[in-house]
Amino acid sequence: MPFLEVNNLCKRYDATQALAGVSFSIGGGEVLGLLGPNGAGKTTTLMIMAGLLRADAGTLSCEGRPLDPTAPAYRRSLGFAPQNIAAYPELTALENLRFFGRLYGLKRSDLATRAAEILAITGLAPRQHSRVATFSGGMKRRLNFGIALLHRPNLLILDEPTVGVDPQSRAHLIGQTRALRDQGVSVIYASHYMEEVQVVCDRVAIMDQGRIVVADTLRNLLHRLDAETLVEIPATACEQLDALTQAADRVEQRGDRLVLAVRQPDDNGASGIGPAVSRLLAVLDELRLPVLSVTTKRPDLEQLFLRMTGRELRD
Numbered sequence: 001m002p003f004l005e006v007n008n009l010c011k012r013y014d015a016t017q018a019l020a021g022v023s024f025s026i027g028g029g030e031v032l033g034l035l036g037p038n039g040a041g042k043t044t045t046l047m048i049m050a051g052l053l054r055a056d057a058g059t060l061s062c063e064g065r066p067l068d069p070t071a072p073a074y075r076r077s078l079g080f081a082p083q084n085i086a087a088y089p090e091l092t093a094l095e096n097l098r099f100f101g102r103l104y105g106l107k108r109s110d111l112a113t114r115a116a117e118i119l120a121i122t123g124l125a126p127r128q129h130s131r132v133a134t135f136s137g138g139m140k141r142r143l144n145f146g147i148a149l150l151h152r153p154n155l156l157i158l159d160e161p162t163v164g165v166d167p168q169s170r171a172h173l174i175g176q177t178r179a180l181r182d183q184g185v186s187v188i189y190a191s192h193y194m195e196e197v198q199v200v201c202d203r204v205a206i207m208d209q210g211r212i213v214v215a216d217t218l219r220n221l222l223h224r225l226d227a228e229t230l231v232e233i234p235a236t237a238c239e240q241l242d243a244l245t246q247a248a249d250r251v252e253q254r255g256d257r258l259v260l261a262v263r264q265p266d267d268n269g270a271s272g273i274g275p276a277v278s279r280l281l282a283v284l285d286e287l288r289l290p291v292l293s294v295t296t297k298r299p300d301l302e303q304l305f306l307r308m309t310g311r312e313l314r315d
């Protein structure tokens, strides 16, 4: 049984239908990626799940029982790192942790220990007495993440946790997310960065225009696409186009080159040259056409998004 289920959420802001029936589930101790371009409806979904926004329709359930996302017990079990940084710029990192800790109802003795732990987890201990206004984007994001962890939630909702951060902070946040998952915390990780979702998430729900397009394990999603090998030859070979279109799945002209694409169904890009590519290379050899390059494209979520929606994931 999934830990949490989201069923058919709908939400409209005036003229905009932000969510048009969003359903997905999260298992215990897994990182679920919510991947979609800006405007897909990720933040709206997460705000509803965090009990901060009311859905027009739809329900949540936790371990099979109906869940009211505004119920205090649920709110206490949940950590939410919002897309807009929650920390107060005029307070220091430590003052922010104390403030939010009291808000979460941590006891005074626990608060000091927990704040020190969070400063260690986020790598902010050396700057704990600095005002957040003086922090880099990466440091602010790490504090935002740390605040969500203060009360030891077993469900963590992260909304674009790495926007505007340096590569080091990004790696840090990804590592800490995986560590929490290993401790049994369920995590929802919303992002429009395909690379990141691919690294950090166990399962991925791809979202577009207020709907879940597809949701599955990363492995299964990537297996939906065949690896593709691209062989480049000079565009002067156009005269032999008939033979080439027979030997390749797709032929495309790019400037002074022809790109011959061959799908490799049973190969996810791990090995270079499969039987179909060997056949194409043999044909090129027979036609005495020079090969300029051979590259194999590993299937990724970007290509899957393009396939499912007909549009690019990036802006």
Ligand SMILES: Nc1ncnc2c1ncn2[C@@H]1O[C@H](COP(=O)(O)OP(=O)(O)O)[C@@H](O)[C@H]1O
Residues within 6 Å of the ligand: 013, 014, 016, 017, 018, 036, 037, 038, 039, 040, 041, 042, 043, 044, 045
């Ligand atoms: N407060 C709001 N008022 C009006 N429209 C909004 C509001 N918040 C979000 N939207 C619109 O709802 C859609 C989904 O937005 P959002 O949930 O923020 O998506 P995402 O987080 O995936 O970028 C977008 O078209 C956005 O412009």
Ligand SMILES: [Mg+2]
Residues within 6 Å of the ligand: 042, 043, 044, 083, 159, 160
């Ligand atoms: Mg958003």
